[in-house]
Amino acid sequence: MNNCLITGGAGFIGTNLAQRLIRSGKKVRILDNLSRAGVDKNLIWLQKNFAGQFEFIKEDVRNFGALHDAVRGVDTIFHFASQVAVTTSVADPRTDFEINAGGAFNILEAARLSGNSPAILFTSTNKVYGKMEDMEVVEKNGRYELAKLPQGVDESQPLDFYSPYGCSKGTGDQYMRDYARIYGMKTVVFRMSCIYGYHQFGNEDQGWVAHFILSALFGHPLKIYGDGKQVRDILFVDDLTEAFCRAAENLDQTAGQVFNIGGGTQNSISLLELISILEEISGQKIPVEYFDWRPGDQKVYVSNIARAKRIFHWQPRISREEGIRRLYDWAQKNQNMFK
Numbered sequence: 001m002n003n004c005l006i007t008g009g010a011g012f013i014g015t016n017l018a019q020r021l022i023r024s025g026k027k028v029r030i031l032d033n034l035s036r037a038g039v040d041k042n043l044i045w046l047q048k049n050f051a052g053q054f055e056f057i058k059e060d061v062r063n064f065g066a067l068h069d070a071v072r073g074v075d076t077i078f079h080f081a082s083q084v085a086v087t088t089s090v091a092d093p094r095t096d097f098e099i100n101a102g103g104a105f106n107i108l109e110a111a112r113l114s115g116n117s118p119a120i121l122f123t124s125t126n127k128v129y130g131k132m133e134d135m136e137v138v139e140k141n142g143r144y145e146l147a148k149l150p151q152g153v154d155e156s157q158p159l160d161f162y163s164p165y166g167c168s169k170g171t172g173d174q175y176m177r178d179y180a181r182i183y184g185m186k187t188v189v190f191r192m193s194c195i196y197g198y199h200q201f202g203n204e205d206q207g208w209v210a211h212f213i214l215s216a217l218f219g220h221p222l223k224i225y226g227d228g229k230q231v232r233d234i235l236f237v238d239d240l241t242e243a244f245c246r247a248a249e250n251l252d253q254t255a256g257q258v259f260n261i262g263g264g265t266q267n268s269i270s271l272l273e274l275i276s277i278l279e280e281i282s283g284q285k286i287p288v289e290y291f292d293w294r295p296g297d298q299k300v301y302v303s304n305i306a307r308a309k310r311i312f313h314w315q316p317r318i319s320r321e322e323g324i325r326r327l328y329d330w331a332q333k334n335q336n337m338f339k
Contacts, residue, residue: 001075001245002026002075003026003027003029003073003076004027004028004029004074005030005031005070005071005074005118006018006028006029006030006031007032007061007067007070007077007079007080007081008031008032008061008079008080008081008082009029009031009032010030010042010046011036011039011042011080011081012042012197012199012200012207012210013123013240014030014042014080015045015046015198016197016198016199016237016240017241017244018046018054019046020241020245022050022053022054028055029054029055029057029074030055031057031058031059031066031081032056032057032081033058033059033061033081035060036201038201038337041337043056045199045337057070061079061102061103061107062102063106064106064110068110068114070110071111071116071118074116074118075118075119076118076119076248077111077118077121078120078121078244079107079121079122079123080123081103082100082123082169082172083096083099083168084206084207085205086127086163086164086166086205086295087294089163089164089165089168090164090165093164093168096164097171099168100172101167103172104122104171104172104175104176105175108120108175108176108179108185117185117186118186119187119248120185120187120188121187121188121190121247122172122173122176122187123192124169124170124172124189124190124191124192124258125165125191125192126153126260126262126301127161127163127170128161128166128169128170128173129157129158129159130159130160130162131160131162132146132160132298132301135149135300136148137299142270142272143229143272144229144230144231144270144299144300146300149304150265151304152233152260152262152268152302152304152305153301153303153304154304154306155191155259155307159174163295173189173191173258180255181256186251186255186256187256188247188248188251188256188257189259190244190247190261191258191259191260192235193232193233193234193235193262193302194208194209194232194233194235194263195234195235195237195240195262196209196234196237196323196324197236197240198326198330200237201338202214204223209274209324209327210331212271212278213327214331214338215286216278216281216286216328217282217332217335218335219284221286221287222275222286222288223288224271224289224290224291225290225291225292225293225297226271226290226294226297227290228271228272229270229271230271230299230300231268231269231299231300232268232269232300232301232302233267233268234262234263234269234320234323235261235262235263235267235316236263236318236322236327238317239316239318240261243261243308243314246312246314247314250312253311254311254312259307259308259311260303260307262302262305263303263320264303264305264316265302267316267319267320269320274324277321278328281324
């Protein structure tokens with residue numbers, strides 16, 4: 001892992017991984033079309049702090065010709081570029097498909113035809129498991145839990161793509177797996193839970209932890225779809241970049257594999273619990289409005305991360321309380337990035 005391409009590299013996860021790789025002496029090439037709100041500020045931050053230490057290509061993963069050029073000479077590809085919101089996919093499923101499914105296919109083909117045999121690490125989603133309606137959900141201590149999965153959902157959970165977003169990301173997920181089988185490519189799939197951290201421009205459609213933190217910081221009312229007792233496991237971005245690096249450094253064990261990646265049971269949290277933590281940090285009451293449940297929203301999703309621990313010896317190090325405090329403090333110091 002010496003010459004790296006990060007698609008969507010000016011995004012939230014891409015920016016955090018890029019700075020880590022650059023600081024460790026890797027050659028980094030970033031490809032991003034800068035379409036997502038805020039990512040232009042991330043690029044400016046990278047250029048200011050790492051001037052001349054990385055290459056930037058303003059392009060779109062739907063442009064196969066651009067990807068064919070971008071993969072030249074790289075040994076590791078981190079494919080993050082995607083349409084990221086379920087709600088947007090419902091409103092515009094064609095664009096969602098072209099970016100997520102088409103983009104994943106394009107990067108696979110560009111890599112396959114490159115002659116470099118680069119590894120590809122791909123960010124999939126827990127939405128490939130669908131609503132998991134057959135799972136018994138119980139309410140306990142003011143939050144929902146999966147009655148028969150106390151350690152969370154593992155990779156044996158049947159796939160059940162739900163929503164256009166689940167279908168498009170699931171398509172990329174399965175193409176990554178099959179290109180490893182059919183062409184012997186070194187692909188690794190991360191089915192991710194809720195990731196949060198520095199350089200994240202969260203909104204109510206995606207990046208909910210950052211969205212809640214920014215709302216608390218700027219005094220904006222929160223909208224909750226459902227009753228607020230729904231639970232997710234949350235993972236701080238520094239722990240995620242560690243997982244990417246470990247997986248890339250252990251391809252003899254990880255290539256061709258799928259891993260559920262998240263904070264695990266120890267970092268599970270309900271919406272109401274996050275609000276309570278933020279009210280304590282900010283010293284202010286956060287106004288909340290409630291609305292109907294949204295299509296495809298799971299009452300509970302918690303990742304069972306035992307497979308990642310076993311195969312490439314990774315586990316989260318940053319607790320939910322510490323991570324929330326880190327992001328709140330960072331956002332407070334960098335308020336100009338959100339205006």
